[in-house]
Amino acid sequence: MKDLFFDAVVIGGGAAGMAAALELDAAGLSCAVIEREEQLGGILTQCIHNGFGLIEFNEELSGPEFAERIEEKLQGTNIRSFTSTTVMELDAGSENKVLFCYSALWGVLRLSCNAIVLAMGCRERNRGNIRIPGDRPAGVYTAGLAQRLVNIEGYVPGKDIVIIGSGDIGLIMARRMSWVGCKVHAVVEILPYPSGLTRNIVQCLNDFDIPLYLSHLTTNIIGRDRVEGVEITPLENGALMSDKAFTIPCDTILLSVGLVPENELSRMAGVELNPMTNGPLVDSMLMTNVPGIFACGNVLHVHDLVDYVVEESRRAGKYAAQWLKGRRPVREVRVKAGANVRYLAPVRVDVQADNKLYMRTLIVKNDAVLEVRVNNRVVKSIRKNHIQPSEMIQLQLSPKDLESVLSAPDPVVEVSIN
């Protein structure tokens, strides 16, 4: 067994992991990135469509191009990347943190380190998770699997397609499958509004005349061997209109019904998760409850743009480096998700530092107001032209915004949207 030591180990070599590693390296610390796939880049490598990097690089790149841009920066650094290597065990109990990684090239690697950055990304929710009853034939795939098959392996999983869920991956795949000559018969969404970005509705559905059924539940999958059809039923005021159910014939069902951060390793290390996001609860330095374990990117919460992932992950890398050099938050307070806020990450802010938070709302609204209160007194108020659950909202909180915390007895910071 090969034994190695690093100041920090980053688990996952997607956009998040690479961005965090670059900061650790820039701070002069030794660091390794462990990635289980053959190449770095994570989910980006299969997203061959454009739409990445508008914020980060000021131009529209494809996923692989975006990944390459970051990967290029790794060259010339001292970052060690181990690809085709899977972190299987994580022990944060002892003095050093220890990771066991499996790879065909190395056998088992035992890495010791003082800090870990979790950047494992997320996985797709599947048919079982949303409990669609019916037959269990071939032809039911998650949209991400289909994307992998088409974009990287070069296989077309089906010809007549219905997409369940209007998340971004599903929308992108509707267009992708149309491009490779498949007929996409419908996108079906249980909510009254689409859950993907507006630009994707326009570019991926409208431009291809693909019908979007909002407020429709998938109630049955039909087909013995291979999918033959899918039954969908309208919802009216929350009630299932069973007599209005209809079946769309198809040979393939793609599921785009949400992503879940991959936190099995985190749990193994004793990291506490936020039930709202399934990601770790982190403090103002993006550190979990386990000292020295940080989290960023989709493993922390599901982001809609990779640019945000990179921004957040840079901070995680920077904070991890600072933490290793002894910096600790000065005075932290908890931030509560108030009215119409689904979650915030991080869940703590440092009163004496500049804080950046990402959040998601529960509502769709024009002319909304985002308010930050300290002990019920509004300290910051921001107008938003339009908000919706699928678009992440950013919030900056400076020491000045949080001044009143210092004098408050039991300070509670609450963020709400109205």
Added chain:
Amino acid sequence: MQNASGPFDVCIIGAGVSGANIARRLSAYDLNLALVDSEPDVSFGVSKANSGIVHGGFHHNKKHLKARLELQGAMMFDRLRQELDFPFKRCGIVVAAMHEDEMRAIDQLYMQGVDNGVIGIEMCSRERILELEPKLHPDTLGGLWVPGGGIVEPYRFVFSLVENAVQNGVQLLTGFAVSRAARQGELWQVEAADGRTLQARYVVNAAGLFADKVSAMFGAEDYTIKARKGEYYLLDRMTKAKPDRVVFPVPTSVSKGMLVIPTVEGTVLIGPTAELVDDKRNLATTKDQLDKILSSARTMIPAVSEYDVITSFAGLRPTLDEDFYIDMSAKVPDFVQVAGIQSPGLTASPAIGEYVKDLLKKAGLKLLEKASYDPFVVKRPHVKDLSPYEVDELAARDPAYANMVCRCEKVSEAEIVAAVKAGHTTLDGIKYFTRAQMGRCQGGFCTYKIIKIIMRETGLSWEAITKNSNASQILKDVL
């Protein structure tokens, strides 16, 4: 496609848990044996979708053949596990009573268990039952404890039995859908839908749900197997609802009720429902039944949550009256009926093997023990069960043991290759053999990797990659 040699002394139709046990048991003797199944892999019938419980011997009165075989079969599992290396654990069974009148039913079950000679059966107070199974609802009044009950991975059990049978000379023919039969002198001529034929002195009909059809093909007894569907939910191994024991409700007159089962491999199964269906290929799950499962499981174990569901599935019980029907045909010669093998068929199956062997012996089959018979299969390592140090050692021999394919269930490339080499070339076959695609992501990440390994190891083209049957093609085109 493999052609049959022969003629065979015995042809066993159906490679479910019944047929597999019969074949393996007979393989200890100097006989020429064929085991045939219509599906592309073994254990794709009733034996793949059930509760996987080695029952406790208290549910049925021993006047029934099925009760006697259950008691006998259950005792044979420890030895079988040592020989055949399949996942099996005696975790014990609790029956939880939630009402006063259910406590009376517990009394009767207890008496029946004692009468059947069940070892260690115990009536429990509320405190005792909660101590045995702390996940139970705090309002549980009491119940029954049967320490000998256990859990098994049914398909892995069948795979091991068949592997060992083949090792001992049994010829396995998959994709062999028996469609016609004729008597030729002393022999049965058995014909498959694809035109292959074989000849055998004796035929065993262990065709599960289709035993009635097979019986008719041979001109034997006329009966009807009815299918009673049981639907299940499978919960993630991280669920807080995972009990230590198999948890039964108090049974009703029609079924043993819906259970909460900690599977040997760490996930949790809840179900099954019980509903007669007309179509014996109808394995669809339905919303109504699935909803029932959740609410029923929650009355016993409140921590059951729909958020832990990773998949649902259904199985069909092949029912014929109340009891098993295992006997020589009274209508045609040299034909053994193994029909109506509903629950506790899995538990009873090793004893069914024994029983059928004795029937054949009485019918004149010569049983000469074979010196070369080896009851052991070669144990295969599973990365999931090994420490990093052990994996490192394995990887020094074969690096593919350190190349992870399925992240959720921790399955390495070497294990997938072993499955393919053992003849499991459908995605489901590989799933049942290795557990890859069985975890929380249900194949979202590893399916494409497995497809590539199957193609590499077998030379099959993308068109031939299927889920579980010829028509269940996975891919439709190449770019």
